Amino acid sequence: MVRRLLLYVTVLAIVVIPVSMTCWKVVQYARVSKAQIVDLHHHIVRTLALNTTSYFNQLNMRLAFAPLLARAKVWSDQLAILNNTLLSNSDFACVALLDAEGKEKVKARDGALTFLNKPLDYAAHPLFLNVQQTRTADTGPVYEVGPYSFFDILYPLENGQWLLVVVRWESLKKLLFEEQVGEKGFIWVLDETGRVVGDSRQAQVGKALSDWPYFKERLEASDDWKGEFADPFKTPSVGAGRWVKGAGWFILSAQPQEEAYAKARQLRLSAFFWMGFSFIGMILFGYFWVKHISLPITQLAAGVYKVSRRQFNQKVPEDFGLDEFRALGKAFNNMMKELKVYEDMQVERIVEEKTTVQSLLYSISDGIIMITQDGKLSFTNEPARAWAVDVAGRGKDFDYAWGQLQQYPPWSEALQPVLENHKLSMSEEFEFPVQGRARWSRVMAQHVTTEKGRVMGTMVVIRDITQDKELDRMKEDFFNGITHDLRTPLAATIGYLGLSEMQVPENEKELSQLVGSARQSARRALGLVETILSLARLQAGKLAINKVPVNARELIGKIGRDMTFHAQAKKIKVSVECEDEDLWASADQSLIERVVENLTGNAIKYTMENGWVKLSARRVETGVELCIQDNGRGIPPEALNKLFGKFQQVKAEDKAVGFGIGLSFSKGIVEAHGSTINVESEVGKGSKFFFILERAAAPAPASAPA
Template identity: 30%
Template sequence: EKNPGLFSLAADQTFKSYWEEKSQHRSALSQVYFSGEEPRMNIAYPLGDEHCLYTTVSLKALWNKITQTRIASTGYAFLVDEQGRVIAHRDTQLALQKSPATDLPIVTMALKAVTVGSSEYTHPRLHKKIVGAFAPVKGLNWGVIIQQDKEEAYVSVYQMRKQAFMLILISVVAAACLALFIARNLTRPIVKLTEAARHVAQKDFTTRVSVKTHDELQDLAETFNEMTAELQHYDKMQVDKIVEEKTKTEAVIFSIADGILMTDREGRLQLANSQAKQILGLPATGWENYSLWHFVKAPQLREAFEEIIKHPEQNIVKEVDLSDIQMALYYQLSTQEVVTPEKKEKIGLVTVVANITLEKELDRMKDDFLHSITHDLRNPMTSIRGFLKFLLDGVGGPVTDQQKKMLETMDRASHRLLGLINDILDIAKLEAGRMVLNLTDVDLRHTAQRIIEISEGTAMKKSITLSIDCPENLPAIQADNELLERVFTNLISNALKFTPENGRVTVRIREQGDHIETAVIDNGEGIPPEYVQKIFDKFQQVAGQRKGGTGLGLTICRHIIESHLGRIWAESKLGEGST
């Protein structure tokens, strides 16, 4: 330099900073400043305790490197100092003014980072998606940042993705076409076999399949053709036999005097003989697969068939009264579920509709005759018992012991016969609805206990334990006490009669919601299943178990209970007892 001389640095901020901290022997760095448009930086480096090396460094080359860095059209680099101010930027004015850039999230991250990093963010002023990377400048706490529009930065990725998608799409389409071509060649013979099998299922045994693949499929097609040929031959042989069997079956069904009809489980008609057509009013043809309700108009028949269709698993027997003023007409409907013999598949219901008008009329005539005869016998039998009483009491004169024994036998027999007559007359009244109920508040526990006390003598003869199982707080019911006593007497007498010695008979009474359930339980020999429902019919007794009685006691019990709007039934297991 011309005319060299000394000049003072006492006012220089870098020198001041160095001199204040010289005891620590640390270098001092100035802030970046510009001389014109040239970025410079002052450095004071210690040389011993009293001297230092003061240097001014030009950063022009570094600045040019940063500002000339370009990435595509929108990407560039810039440099910020430790306070986040721009000190190198492609826009020189921002660097000259040291504009703050801390509003950019990536700048804040760069100043805090200790290693390189990257980030995506939205530019606060440009409102664009930006992708950037940063690297901290160690020792100076500066940060170098490179940023670029996200859309431009990922344009190659988007293009590669699009190209990959197109390649995949083309590959999928090509593979699908190839698979379709191969599948068609493979499935065409199978489709032919399937179509032929469908024809065979429709009993068309003339179908043949032609497959020329020279592999296992061709062997299968040839075997299929052999099978259809055999089926065709067998079908021709069986047609005549099937027709013959069908003719026989139809002859049997249509010659039966009772009406027979078959329905599916939804009530659609499948078969009906002429008698069933006449009873239900079916047309001669065109009724197949029609609903039963389309033809049945009588309310009684509809109700019966509704119960039958609703409970197909039960073998229901229903009597239907279709009588009118001019003519009595009764039918009995009995059902049986139809099950295929091999697969046990439930396919419908067969209902037999039998005209039982004649049987009903005969029963009515028999009952009328029996009631008339018993009514006419009642008065003479009462007179006979009265005179027997006189003879036994000696009113007609003294009798010998042998004569007295004969009279007592006659008295017992007449008493039994009068009881039978009274039972028949009582049943007639109950069936005709002429039995008047004397309704009062009845304590069932008290009534049952009274009959048990009366029956204890019979129970003691066979050493039978006779007991009652009833809660203390049982509510009273409205009923005819005398008729209920008769029911308890009949039921307990029956139980004692069929219970072996040292057995047990229990009268159990329970409150069940809005009604009271009473049961007479014994551990006797039990009732065969086929008689459980019949024992409440008139004169019905279990075969081989006759131990006296007329067979009317349980019938009277049934009528009495039903007149009180109740229900009576029996439950039994052979060898375990009855309820």
């Protein structure tokens, strides 16, 4: 009796304790979810603040003409500059030049906005008075004129005049209020006076909240905030807020605590309910266990112990406990008879080895399929069965799915040569359409042989690589998208810098050099964008290679001159070596120039100060060899194998940064020319990159005009 009682308590402890711990974990998760809700609001306001700052930076880029406007003396020139600026951004409603007293001198405006017809006078405007004192650009509050909303930005110019820009609020409003949390959540934008200039629900726009205690605290602290608070209507809320520097706006994302914590509260109540329910259920189960299960199991355990001592003549009673235990007793006694036979046949070693192999194959996460020499399935683990049913089962069993796979041409064509012993192994990637999306798998097949070389069959290993493919596609889509977005502002920047360079006085050589350097840097940035786009076209097979005769000496000389200014910052000497003036190669000049420029830029990046980089070209037996060599850090041997992969970089001590696409692009372009890039490198001594192009005849000189 005492033994059964102890067993009963033990069963309760074994079952109830894990259930209780699981419910307690659910309660803890409910607490953690509160912190996650706060972090979600903090992520939203941080993203919105960054987007708003980016929006104002884009507006400032459009106003790069300001120095020109300050120097323009003629009214018509001033009006032309303002009109061009107004047309450069659809968000601009009016661009005006104000005199030192804040009164309009000249303006360009949207003709549909009649309220801008009268002359502008900002002499007594709070924005003008503030900027007049601080002499720094500032943003005014949002105001409404009829059905439209606007805000002003005022910039001081170098000659005491002022540049006023009236900006439409709608574009920024859409950017700020495109997402919110929960059905009752809201996003507010407040200016420094406490006035609500924007509301995702359009309920509090224009309302003054300067006396709101929460807002007063935010005025005194400029750092980010997140947590619980009371809204102006005393409703307990949770959220996060952040000031937008340069705009004087505070962005707040929040929602009522009642809505935010509803799920967490529900989880906690459910956990307590199931904890109590499980405890009562386990008490009843324990009683049933002790009475109907534990005693038969004890008798079976005694019999099993004797069997472990190789007493195969042992028998257990067949008339005790539940019907299932009676059947188990009969099966146990029959097993004893079979074990006696197996012992006599000495097959223990075979059974043990087979069990070990099967356990190993079943524990592997990849799908494993064994096919005999006559094409029949001898083994499949669970991952393989699940994979086959998923990609080809159409809701049916594994046998049906396997038959469908044999009718899929890419699968059968790749696997059949191995099954027919024409090939020893194969490894290919397959795309299977599953429920409207692509499912990628890497399939490897290889013969299984004995120690004496006899082929026992073919083992097929299946690995799901869908996630890897989707990650690669996301990277490519991200870079392709961002490069398209960068292309236009970079082109505009180069144009503005070119216009600025033309306006620099001849005696300002240092300023002219700085503007020229900035323009060259912008061109290199645009070159990077073009490199990414070209790489995408190259991978898609849409990049055309237009080969023409290219003078190798002129090519490396031009790039050497272009990269010299970049190298001077690290006191690196860039030299060019080519003795043959009549050395011509057949290549796409624009693409090969970018390849050499990429390799030269990498050489400068990974070369220490006072080092050297050499560009050379020479005639070889198979064509024209272009070489870029440096005495930098060198490349570790373990990094050479993945050097030309996308998004791969060799870490440097000075933390040189980049996207890891330059070498991948260069490799693709050189291979498109029918060649390969070779690398020789030694850590601490430097690196050498070289490739060979097809030699071309010098182009015929242009005929003189008649």
